[in-house]
Amino acid sequence: MSSPKLTWPGRIEDGRRILRYVDALSEAAALEMARDEKVFLFGLDVDDHKSIQGSTRGLLEKFGKDRVFTTPLSEDAMTGIAIGAAMAGMRPIHVHIRMDFLMLCMNQIVNIASKARYMYGGQVKVPMVVRSIIGKSWGQGAQHSQALHSLFMHLPGMKVAAPSNAHDAKGCTIAAIRDDNPVLMMEHRLLYPTEAFVAEGAYVVPPGRSRVCRFGRDVTIVGVSNMVVEALRAAELLAEAGVSAEVIDPIWLAPLDSETIVESARRTRKVLIADNGWLNCGASAEIAARLAEALAGEGPIQIRRVGFAPTPCPPSPELENAFYPNPGTIAAAAYALAKPDAPAWTPDPARTKLAYQMQFKGPF
Amino acid sequence: MADSGVAGTMMAVDSRPPGPMPPAKPPKAKSSNVGSAKADPARLYRAVRRIRRVEEEVARIYPTDKIKSPVHLSIGQEGVAVGVCDPLEPRDAVSGTYRGHATYLAKGGDLKAMIAELFGKDTGCARGKGGSMHLVDMKANVLGCSAVVGTTVPVAAGFALAQKRLGTGAVVACFLGDGASEEGCFPETLNFAALHKLPVIFVCENNGFAIHEPLAKRWATDKLCERVRTYGIPATRFADSDTLKIRAHVAKALPKMRAGGGPIFLECLTWRWREHVGPGEDYDAGFRSKAELAKWQKKDPVLLLGRKLDKKARAAIDAEIEAEIAEAIAFAEASPWPATRELFTDVFA
Ligand SMILES: Cc1ncc(C[n+]2csc(CCOP(=O)(O)OP(=O)(O)O)c2C)c(N)n1
Ligand SMILES: [Mg+2]
Numbered sequence: 014m015s016s017p018k019l020t021w022p023g024r025i026e027d028g029r030r031i032l033r034y035v036d037a038l039s040e041a042a043a044l045e046m047a048r049d050e051k052v053f054l055f056g057l058d059v060d061d062h063k064s065i066q067g068s069t070r071g072l073l074e075k076f077g078k079d080r081v082f083t084t085p086l087s088e089d090a091m092t093g094i095a096i097g098a099a100m101a102g103m104r105p106i107h108v109h110i111r112m113d114f115l116m117l118c119m120n121q122i123v124n125i126a127s128k129a130r131y132m133y134g135g136q137v138k139v140p141m142v143v144r145s146i147i148g149k150s151w152g153q154g155a156q157h158s159q160a161l162h163s164l165f166m167h168l169p170g171m172k173v174a175a176p177s178n179a180h181d182a183k184g185c186t187i188a189a190i191r192d193d194n195p196v197l198m199m200e201h202r203l204l205y206p207t208e209a210f211v212a213e214g215a216y217v218v219p220p221g222r223s224r225v226c227r228f229g230r231d232v233t234i235v236g237v238s239n240m241v242v243e244a245l246r247a248a249e250l251l252a253e254a255g256v257s258a259e260v261i262d263p264i265w266l267a268p269l270d271s272e273t274i275v276e277s278a279r280r281t282r283k284v285l286i287a288d289n290g291w292l293n294c295g296a297s298a299e300i301a302a303r304l305a306e307a308l309a310g311e312g313p314i315q316i317r318r319v320g321f322a323p324t325p326c327p328p329s330p331e332l333e334n335a336f337y338p339n340p341g342t343i344a345a346a347a348y349a350l351a352k353p354d355a356p357a358w359t360p361d362p363a364r365t366k367l368a369y370q371m372q373f374k375g376p377f
Numbered sequence: 378m379a380d381s382g383v384a385g386t387m388m389a390v391d392s393r394p395p396g397p398m399p400p401a402k403p404p405k406a407k408s409s410n411v412g413s414a415k416a417d418p419a420r421l422y423r424a425v426r427r428i429r430r431v432e433e434e435v436a437r438i439y440p441t442d443k444i445k446s447p448v449h450l451s452i453g454q455e456g457v458a459v460g461v462c463d464p465l466e467p468r469d470a471v472s473g474t475y476r477g478h479a480t481y482l483a484k485g486g487d488l489k490a491m492i493a494e495l496f497g498k499d500t501g502c503a504r505g506k507g508g509s510m511h512l513v514d515m516k517a518n519v520l521g522c523s524a525v526v527g528t529t530v531p532v533a534a535g536f537a538l539a540q541k542r543l544g545t546g547a548v549v550a551c552f553l554g555d556g557a558s559e560e561g562c563f564p565e566t567l568n569f570a571a572l573h574k575l576p577v578i579f580v581c582e583n584n585g586f587a588i589h590e591p592l593a594k595r596w597a598t599d600k601l602c603e604r605v606r607t608y609g610i611p612a613t614r615f616a617d618s619d620t621l622k623i624r625a626h627v628a629k630a631l632p633k634m635r636a637g638g639g640p641i642f643l644e645c646l647t648w649r650w651r652e653h654v655g656p657g658e659d660y661d662a663g664f665r666s667k668a669e670l671a672k673w674q675k676k677d678p679v680l681l682l683g684r685k686l687d688k689k690a691r692a693a694i695d696a697e698i699e700a701e702i703a704e705a706i707a708f709a710e711a712s713p714w715p716a717t718r719e720l721f722t723d724v725f726a
Contacts, residue, residue: 057587058589061590062589086587086595088560113525114525155506325506327506328508330445330714331715331717332505332720335720
């Protein structure tokens with residue numbers, strides 16, 4: 014192959030490269046596809062000029078239409094196709110522009126992909142990656158904005174990654190491709206333009222390791238996906254109000270490294286879990302349960318959760334604002350945990366608004 | 378290998394459940410003259426022109442961010458919705474897609490409530506909880522639209538199953554795109570609808586693309602009607618989606634369908650003039666050409682039906698439409714936002 018460049022230029026700051034989340038995703042796929050001929054990428058619209066909001070940009074040109082191709086609108090069957098190819102030793106990446114569409118893949122994922130290894134007595138493996146994007150932006154409504162990670166966390170045999178920044182987007186994607194099991198990637202559309210330092214070569218952000226993004230004393234905030242970004246903003250505002258918040262990004266939801274969260278909770282005794290999904294039986298419920306189990310008998314611990322309102326997502330702007338947690342609601346809930354005797358405090362709404370668009374560089 | 382004539386070998390199916398459903402009643406007599414009702418060029422022109430102008434106004438307003446909901450415009454495709462819906466009665470239902478403005482309006486969905494829905498207002502047809510992709514007006518028998526492609530196809534057939542059981546004589550027109558025909562639920566529904574002789578008019582608006590992907594990258598052959606016929610469903614292709622031809626076909630089929638004749642299928646070749654989603658065009662993206670647009674603009678239903686009227690009649694209709702649209706936009710603008718507590722209502726019935 015006449016080799017078009019696999020990596021994106023990004024921009025250089027302090028001698029290090031800064032890259033957008035969206036470019037990190039395609040760079041990860043490009044590096045792995047160049048390394049391993051068995052990797053291929055398919056799914057509705059991966060090869061068109063919009064290239065899944067840019068996240069598959071350049072791959073068709075680099076690897077050709079046998080390895081980068083669109084499909085009919087047949088998500089159920091296409092998931093089975095990925096499973097079959099994976100069983101034969103290929104490493105398919107199946108891409109969905111909205112996580113909501115994974116509901117059409119559920120039978121194949123739940124009943125075959127996640128349990129083939131076990132059910133077939135260890136004779137096969139299913140090394141496939143399912144990439145999906147939370148479509149949140151204004152007005153997407155009930156069926157184009159959902160975050161359904163907990164459905165997949167429920168399954169033995171399934172791994173789930175929810176990278177919150179460009180560095181992890183690349184490292185999780187590479188780890189997912191190299192993993193011998195089915196891996197669900199939950200990306201977030203609003204994170205696509207956010208930037209972080211991203212090394213040029215291949216590296217993995219391995220399953221089962223959380224990251225402490227910010228150290229603090231008074232309260233632990235666990236954020237899932239974009240809620241990490243919002244929790245970091247909340248932590249800045251909390252600092253101004255005299256509360257020192259520790260922020261943890263689990264990165265991988267399955268396998269979940271709850272040890273790091275437990276260690277933090279052991280010090281702060283106060284944990285707020287901010288999920289970008291519903292609370293019922295959600296990631297936050299799992300994290301809370303693990304904390305309760307691990308810390309039972311060690312003295313009082315307080316746990317609170319924020320997430321979607323227990324309703325479908327409405328498109329009308331006011332209702333939509335009330336539906337989602339934001340840095341203000343996270344900060345207010347964390348403050349109430351940290352200072353139960355102080356009067357309730359909510360940060361100035363004007364200062365909580367920009368978090369989605371804020372460029373996130375992270376401490377790494 | 379003999380190709381068994383499907384109709385001949387079809388077994389008689391008693392589709393009634395053992396439960397307490399009422400026994401099937403014979404269809405109401407009123408239905409019989411519907412199919413013969415004359416096509417009225419003025420009414421048809423009014424319908425296509427009204428949809429066109431509503432969507433042009435939506436596109437005009439869109440960049441102001443007053444409509445915070447992804448819009449999938451039907452501009453260019455109006456003749457299909459109008460041709461199918463014009464001969465329908467109020468008791469008949471339509472099931473549309475996220476590209477559903479035309480279907481909604483053609484079946485008599487409330488215009489003010491539609492614009493208010495796009496604006497996210499409390500007076501919207503879904504009270505600000507649906508948006509452009511989920512238009513609904515159950516009073517006019519416009520079943521809600523879905524943004525997950527194909528999902529409404531079996532739902533429409535289920536609605537038709539109920540009509541059959543309840544003996545209403547009503548039919549359901551089920552609109553779907555060419556892309557939707559690739560989802561498993563489409564052939565699954567065809568099979569069931571044919572098996573149970575459900576009163577469904579399946580209408581595939583084949584505009585040649587699913588987002589930017591042409592048929593050639595999605596279909597092994599383009600013999601969609603042939604595929605459908607293997608289920609024993611009469612299938613007809615309308616190569617230029619002429620409104621009058623589609624209308625005549627549906628009008629003729631209705632009496633038999635109301636009497637239990639089973640589903641029919643229409644494949645209507647058409648063309649979306651604008652981009653997949655949003656108010657603009659996409660001819661600079663390189664996947665389809667303006668020359669093709671020009672070809673389809675010669676078959677513009679607004680143009681063709683307009684020619685059947687004299688200038689004065691047309692102008693009068695146009696003026697009425699403009700006034701109605703202006704009123705609907707003013708209504709949406711003046712309408713209140715839903716109260717924040719509305720977030721929590723209607724989660725359960
Ligand atoms: C199940 C599902 N898969 C993918 C999508 C993304 N998507 C939205 S519209 C569309 C194309 C549908 O094409 P078609 O059915 O021909 O309808 P058209 O937009 O041309 O009217 C796709 C792939 C979706 N909404 N739902
Ligand atoms: Mg289409």
